[in-house]
Amino acid sequence: MNKDDLKSIAKQMFDNLIDQIDMQEDPTKEQLVHYLKDAVDVISGINGDNIDSINHAKLLFTNSYKKIADDGLASYKNTNNKFEELSQKHEQVINECFNPQINLNLMTEKFNEIQAHMADEVKKANSVIASLTRQVKVLEDTSNLDSLTKVFNRRALDTYLETICSKDEVPYSLHLFILDLDDFKNINDTYGHIAGDKILIFIANTLSKTLRDGDKIFRYGGEEFVIILNRIDDQHCIKIASRLLKLVSGNNLIYRGENINITTSIGSTTLAPHDTPNSLLERADRALYRAKQNGKNQMQSEIKNGI
Numbered sequence: 001m002n003k004d005d006l007k008s009i010a011k012q013m014f015d016n017l018i019d020q021i022d023m024q025e026d027p028t029k030e031q032l033v034h035y036l037k038d039a040v041d042v043i044s045g046i047n048g049d050n051i052d053s054i055n056h057a058k059l060l061f062t063n064s065y066k067k068i069a070d071d072g073l074a075s076y077k078n079t080n081n082k083f084e085e086l087s088q089k090h091e092q093v094i095n096e097c098f099n100p101q102i103n104l105n106l107m108t109e110k111f112n113e114i115q116a117h118m119a120d121e122v123k124k125a126n127s128v129i130a131s132l133t134r135q136v137k138v139l140e141d142t143s144n145l146d147s148l149t150k151v152f153n154r155r156a157l158d159t160y161l162e163t164i165c166s167k168d169e170v171p172y173s174l175h176l177f178i179l180d181l182d183d184f185k186n187i188n189d190t191y192g193h194i195a196g197d198k199i200l201i202f203i204a205n206t207l208s209k210t211l212r213d214g215d216k217i218f219r220y221g222g223e224e225f226v227i228i229l230n231r232i233d234d235q236h237c238i239k240i241a242s243r244l245l246k247l248v249s250g251n252n253l254i255y256r257g258e259n260i261n262i263t264t265s266i267g268s269t270t271l272a273p274h275d276t277p278n279s280l281l282e283r284a285d286r287a288l289y290r291a292k293q294n295g296k297n298q299m300q301s302e303i304k305n306g307i
Contacts, residue, residue, distance in 0.1 A: 011213075013039050146219040148197060149204035157218040157226055161277035174271040175237045177227040178284040179207075179244070182263045182296040184223040195255045196223075199262060206247055211240070226281075234270075241266050241299040249297055263297035272304035279304075 017035055144156035152160075164170060181187075181203065188196040200223065207217045207225065216228040229237060245264065252259045267288025271280060287302040294300065 009043065013043075146204075149200055149219050151204045151208065151217040151219055151225070153219055154221060157220065158277065160216065160218075160228070161280065164271065165276050165280070169273075170271060172231045173233060175229040175232060175234075176269050176271065176280055176284050177225075177229070177241065177299075178220065178267045178281070178288045179203075179225045179227060180265050180267075180288055180292070181223040182265055182292075184262075187260060187262065191255055191258070191260060195260065198255065199253060199260070202251070202253060203248065203262075203264070206251075207244070210244060210247060226284075237268065238299070241268060245297060245299065265291035265296050266299040267291055268299055268301040270303055275304065 017032075017039075144152055144159075146153040164174065181199070184196065184199075187199065200219075203225065204217065204219070207227065211217065211227065211229075214230050216230075218226040218228075220226045229240065232240075245266065249261070249263045252261055254260070265288060267284040267286065267290070269280060269283040269287060283302045283304065287300040290302075291298050291300040
């Protein structure tokens, strides 16, 4: 494993640890110790010569689905081996059928034994599948990550905004963007939902690469993303929005040989005293509506009256 891999894994672990602390209302030392122990186990298990092993380790810090996938593959492999053994026994019994001294009662007994083993293995496999399905459902119900784009989801946004708005005072400037892809329904209708999913992944990756480590990205729903910018003034906020608009509109994505041009509109607002999550999002949403009405591919802002 080279230096860049080590730095990348360390950054992934650090980013996720900070996000975990931010998401907790009252984080404890025990939670920190537990996370670090898990991280040590993950890093210790990395095969430094295998890039897939390194990439999987990075994902472990933000996505628990890997463990479920590994459990599922292990179970499948075990079941497959069992069926291979049974298949060999079955072939052996078939070959014995050509023995002139065949014992029909013994042959029937062996076939029944093989059938019972196969039924038992199928039952075990079905039990594992049911268990994994339940685990996936629990993760989907409790995860803070959007399964498609791998950014934070709406649940994480609600928790984060509740925490921020419950504070008596936030000692720094906080800006919120709602970013909405323009005419996304037309893209889905024209090119299909697979193309739409690829575009959403592209947008999430673009945001992640462009924004600072301390900024937060959430998939708000459908083709909408919410971005939280901390410790930034209005002028820098406008520059960031302008850069995002240019990056998105300047990339022609190719899907099945066709160019797909996409643009986005942004509604912006600033956290104000006595804001609630709803009031903050509603202001940004009104600004987004104006951006759409004024021609799209632009940012509009709205601040709270009296500040």
